[in-house]
Amino acid sequence: MDFDLPKPKQHNLIYSIVGVRRCGKTFFLYQLMDRLMREGVPRDRIFHFTLDDERVMPFSERTLSDLLDAYYKLVPEAVEGCYLFLDEIQEAPCWTNFVRRISEQRKVTIVLTGSSSKLLSKDIPTHLRGRSLSKEIWPLGFDEYCDFRGVVHEGVESLTAEAAGRLEVAFFEYLQVGGFPAVQNMLPLDRVQLLQGYAAEIVTKDVLERFETTSIRVAERFARNALRSTGLKFSVNNQLKDIRAAGMSASNEKLYALLDDLEDAHLVFRVNDYTLSIKENPRSSSKVYSVDPGLALAVAPASHLDVGQRLETAVFVELKRRFGADRTNVIATYSAVDCPEVDFIVGDVALGDQHQLLQVAVRTGAEAGLGLSPDRLPKKYKSEIGNLETAMKRSGLDTGAVITLSEEAEFPVSSGTVRLVPAWKWFLGR
Incomplete structure (x- = not known):
């Protein structure tokens, strides 16, 4: 994830990490702190506190202020600039007032996470509207899964x-x-x-x-x-x-x-x-x-x-990683009278992203030696390619992609070019 934290100063944006339970938000905080130290930030200029620690309960309205004051007493130099990582922020009362005040009055960079019934993913940016920037964390993508499993995925184009x-x-x-x-x-x-x-x-x-x-x-x-x-x-x-x-x-x-x-x-x-x-x-x-x-x-x-459902689900989640945000229709399905459905049309033209048409199919029939012309494919596969071709005509796009489990090819259709791409290669950005 592209997540560059600014150096501590007054009136910095407040950063929030949001996502589903158990997806690794807290571990991501550790990665951010580790990166800061590798970039030369002294360890004592990084303050991390998990607020569901029973040793500081029950909370009062002054608990957060007392914690920060204690940190400044231990590390006086931190007053000149420090990074505050506050995990499970929802546990503290009046946390929004505290975070806003500190961001305005102190030289800090603040990163928050929150979960549980008291605070959902959208709550932090909502409570800090106009003052925060949220970043979504997802379960492991395929590239991260490969890293976790020790599967080599660099240099995909030249792999044996x-x-x-x-x-x-x-x-x-x-x-x-x-x-x-x-x-x-x-x-x-x-x-x-x-x-x-x-x-x-x-x-x-x-x-x-x-x-x-x-x-x-x-x-x-x-x-x-x-x-x-x-x-x-x-x-x-x-x-x-x-x-x-x-x-x-x-x-x-x-x-x-x-x-x-x-x-x-x-x-x-x-x-x-x-x-x-x-x-x-x-x-x-x-x-x-x-x-x-x-x-x-x-x-x-x-x-x-149903492998097809899970393949389409994995593609959707990867699109959320790549396009993110909550803008309407960044990720949508495409359908018309003569085009029952193309799985995804994605892109944000306001941000300079050209639209892409994506169909998801475990197989298209091309691997059976039936040729790459859509009219020569078996009936059950024709609709996948035919719908994509129609959507290309209607949308004015001259390319479309079909994400498959293993097939790879490129062939012309009346409105442009359709590319079959193996899912593992698409997920790795190729």
Whole structure:
């Protein structure tokens, strides 16, 4: 992640690290502190404190001020400039007033994290509106997964066939394991159990305790169905019927609010159809995506092994890493009367990003020696290429990509060029 901290001074922006539970926010703070020290910042100019430490509880309104005063007494030179890393900031009362005051009056660079039902990912920038810059942390991307597993991925274009084969295998494993750091070296059954616990913890602590949106049974069933629907259209109306059929009470309003809460907690995300309209329609038809393909697999039925859904989920999360932000339609699906759906159209033209059209398919049929002309592909694959070709015509783009598990090719269509790219290569930025 590109995250350059400014040198300490008055009126610096306040930086916040946000993301789903257990994705590594605290460890990222350690990495930032380590980088500062390697760049020559003295260790005693870096103050790190985790505010869920029971030794400083119960908190008073002066606890944060007393902690900082004690630090300045121990390191008087820090008054001339220091870095403050405050983890689990939500535990302290009046923390917003403290952080604003210190940023205005002291020569500091402040980095915050927060989680739990008391403070969700969007709360820190909301409380510090106009004064903060937030950075999202995600479970491990494929490049980080390779680093974690010791899989060589540098110089992708010049890799041997054997090395490329290892990356292809590693990517397929990534779709099963996912990117949560703690599960990487666990046995499959233990991994599934822990990931199921993550999902349950997010529902109970980050949603129900905070918002009391609905009952625990309704929330757990709804969240589980959303995770199982990753990469698919998700109808709140259908979920309402399912919940009522199971003998539970719910309403459309509560379920839409619950979906908002799950998204605030970074558990699932909605992707709407691409539109040029400036009006938002939060209840329009949308697809949902899990924050992690491994998490989606963990909550799925044992008989459900849809690699395509997990591949599309992994692509979505990678797009979130690359494009980030909360601007509407940076990541969207593309559909029209003569084009049922292209999985993603991405880009922010206001920021100079040209739009890209991306289709996701485990296979396209090209590897079967059927030729690279769309009209020679099997019927079940024609729609993938045909929809992409139509979307290229309608959008004025002359290129489109199909992300596959292993196929690689490039061929002309009536509106330009379609490229088939192996997922492992696309994820590594090639």
